Each structure stands twice: as C-alpha cells, then as structure tokens.
Amino acid sequence: MKPKVYINIEGVKKNTLNLVTKAHQYGISVAGITKGCCGNEAFAKAQIEAGIDFLGDSRIENLEKLQHLTIDKILLRSPKLSEIENVISYTQYSLNTNLKVIQALSRVAVKKNVNHSIILMVDIGDLREGIWHENLNDIYNVVESIISLNGITLAGVGTNFTCFGGIMPTEENYKLLIKVADKIRKRFNISLPIVSGGNSSSLQMLYEGKIPKGITHLRVNQSIYTGIEIGEGNQISNWETEIVSLQAEIIEIQVKPSYPQGTFAIMNAFGPIKNFKDKGMRKRAIVALGRQDMNIEGLKPVDSTITVEGASSDHLILDITDSNINYSIGHMVEFNVTTYASIITAMASPFIEKVANI
Ligand SMILES: *Cc1c(COP(=O)(O)O)cnc(C)c1O
Numbered sequence: 001m002k003p004k005v006y007i008n009i010e011g012v013k014k015n016t017l018n019l020v021t022k023a024h025q026y027g028i029s030v031a032g033i034t035k036g037c038c039g040n041e042a043f044a045k046a047q048i049e050a051g052i053d054f055l056g057d058s059r060i061e062n063l064e065k066l067q068h069l070t071i072d073k074i075l076l077r078s079p080k081l082s083e084i085e086n087v088i089s090y091t092q093y094s095l096n097t098n099l100k101v102i103q104a105l106s107r108v109a110v111k112k113n114v115n116h117s118i119i120l121m122v123d124i125g126d127l128r129e130g131i132w133h134e135n136l137n138d139i140y141n142v143v144e145s146i147i148s149l150n151g152i153t154l155a156g157v158g159t160n161f162t163c164f165g166g167i168m169p170t171e172e173n174y175k176l177l178i179k180v181a182d183k184i185r186k187r188f189n190i191s192l193p194i195v196s197g198g199n200s201s202s203l204q205m206l207y208e209g210k211i212p213k214g215i216t217h218l219r220v221n222q223s224i225y226t227g228i229e230i231g232e233g234n235q236i237s238n239w240e241t242e243i244v245s246l247q248a249e250i251i252e253i254q255v256k257p258s259y260p261q262g263t264f265a266i267m268n269a270f271g272p273i274k275n276f277k278d279k280g281m282r283k284r285a286i287v288a289l290g291r292q293d294m295n296i297e298g299l300k301p302v303d304s305t306i307t308v309e310g311a312s313s314d315h316l317i318l319d320i321t322d323s324n325i326n327y328s329i330g331h332m333v334e335f336n337v338t339t340y341a342s343i344i345t346a347m348a349s350p351f352i353e354k355v356a357n358i
Helices: 009-025 041-049 060-065 081-090 099-112 136-148 171-188 200-207 222-226 340-348
Strands: 004-008 029-033 054-057 073-075 093-096 116-123 152-158 194-196 217-220 244-257 281-287 299-301 307-311 316-319 332-337 353-357
Touching (some): 004 009, 009 041, 009 200, 009 222, 009 353, 029 041, 081 099, 093 099, 099 136, 116 136, 136 171, 152 217, 171 194, 200 217, 200 222, 222 340, 244 340, 299 307, 332 340
Parallel strands (some): 004 353, 029 054, 029 217, 054 073, 073 093, 116 152, 152 194
Antiparallel strands (some): 004 244, 244 281, 244 332, 281 316, 299 332, 307 316
C-alpha cells in the first residue's frame, strides 16, 4: 500500500479557532494558509469554518484548486511575471515587492475589469523579501506609482520574521513596520488598513498581548500543524499538537546486530555516517518509506517503544525490539509527523496518499 498521510481536520479547526479568537480580541485579522498541505480543500474549509478572514498560499496552483471557496485569497509569494493572469483570476490580494510585477497586475486587472489589492512587503531585518525599511525614498516611489495604477489598490504593508535570518518579532521591530505604514498614510493620505506583521513566530507575542496596536493582520501556517510557537518552541496553550500522522508498510523484519560489520566509509549516500551504538542483536523492521518520499527527521512512531534508526532513499529502518506489539510484514506502522519540514514534504510527495480525517 502507498504510505498515507492523515490530516486531523478537527485539530486544524480547533487550532484555527483558538488563533482567530485570540487575534480578533486584539483587532488583528488572520490569513489561514494552505501551502503546508498543498491547498488541501478539507483543510481550507476547516479554517474557513473556524473564522479566518483570508485564505493565503504561496503558490497560485494551490489557490487555483480552491477558487470555488468564497473568501478573499492572498498570494503570499511575489507573483511571477509568467503567472499574472492566474493571480488576477484566483486571488484578490498579493504580497509584492516589485513595481514591474505590480504594473503587470494592473494591466491584467484592467483587462479583466476587476480590482486587485497589493500588500507591499517591507524588510525590517529578516532579509528575505521586501524593500529595506530604511530606504524610505524607494518605498515612497513605489507607493506613488502603485497609487497611480488602475485596477490596483494599495491595501497595506507587510513583513516577514524568522523565515531567512531567524529574526524574531519584538515590540521594537513591529514598530518599525507601523512607522512605515504611518508615514505612507500621512504622505499619500490613504487608509492602508492592512499592516501584516508576520507568521507563526508572532504567536508568542500575540498570546502575551504584546503585539503593538497598529499591527492589524497575521499570516499563520506552520503552528496550525505543530501546535508549537516558533520562538522558544513551546506548545501553545490549548492547541492540538498531533495534526499530521502517517502510516507506512513493513516490508522486512529481521534480527540483526545493531553495529555494522566491516570497514566504515567516511560518508554514506546522504552524508556523514551516524555514530552507531552497539546494543547487541536487535529486532528491526524496514518500512517502505524513505528520503525520496519525504523529510523523515520529524517522524515519531506512535508506538513509543519503537525507535527510528535511519533511512535511505526508500527504506526506513526501525528498531522494534522493545515493543509489545507483534509486528509482521504488511503491517502499517503509524507515526506522528512532528516537524514542518516533514509535513510539507510528505504533503507534496507524489508517493504518499493524502487523507483528510474529518
Ligand atoms: C509561509 C509564509 C507565511 C506563514 O509562515 P509560517 O511561519 O509557516 O506561519 C507567512 N507569510 C509568508 C509571506 C509566507 O511565505
């Protein structure tokens, strides 16, 4: 059987409801994000039911799949010039950094007789996308041009944290973004309702009530799956942590030494050889799942007596010696998928079947 990845839709709903309730309490709107599950429809619907204000994704293909859901959609990654038609067709908002792209959006919006809203990204230190916040003249020039375009509304500014540089949101750097928004409002006399203050790494600040007034919008993806905030890696109170699980099939069970026999190479196919401990003879199972299927680092066997010993491209090696369960060939072993890297690669894998557990 194909490995199966399960999304706990009730858990998604619960975490999203917790998030939306908390954010709305501070006047902050929420974009639910489907990129982690490649635009899974049941996931998107659960988030809409839980009260998200926008649906976002970084890939237009995912939003195209969800075009029938009636909610304002945001493209999170700056549109490619080659996909402008689809961006206008399937979204109402996009995060942008380039005037050339925004001009193209304007042309197509006019042609299709619709309006498209821009959230201009400002980099306040994490060094991924956005105009550098100290280059105010650049920001003003782009804003001035956007305002003059037909079919386009400048709805706000936004920033990213902990995506590249690992910079956490603080009251100080939030205020840098709020200041940019205020300066734009004053200079151009526009309302700029959206000040989008980041992603899952903002949840700790949100729960401590520390997000400064003036941040009006958050875009949250990975914590919905993990129930964990990013700053210190703590569980968020009352959030579900087991959202994604996986089953894969046992293809071999053998009793073998736990320490390899022979002369060690320096590297194996995936880098340095791990340090083996000699634990004597052990009962091992091989599961038909490997690094070509997904990032395996976040796999945690539900049977806590099993340990994951490692994996190659197609084989996952488990130590099942200490288990009370009598595993046999053909048995589906169950794992919790606990890290974002594991979750997104499993969701995108053509070798793994996706199941929304409703
Ligand atoms: C992925 C993404 C998010 C969500 O980030 P998480 O840390 O996964 O919550 C927010 N904004 C942008 C622009 C993104 O690409």
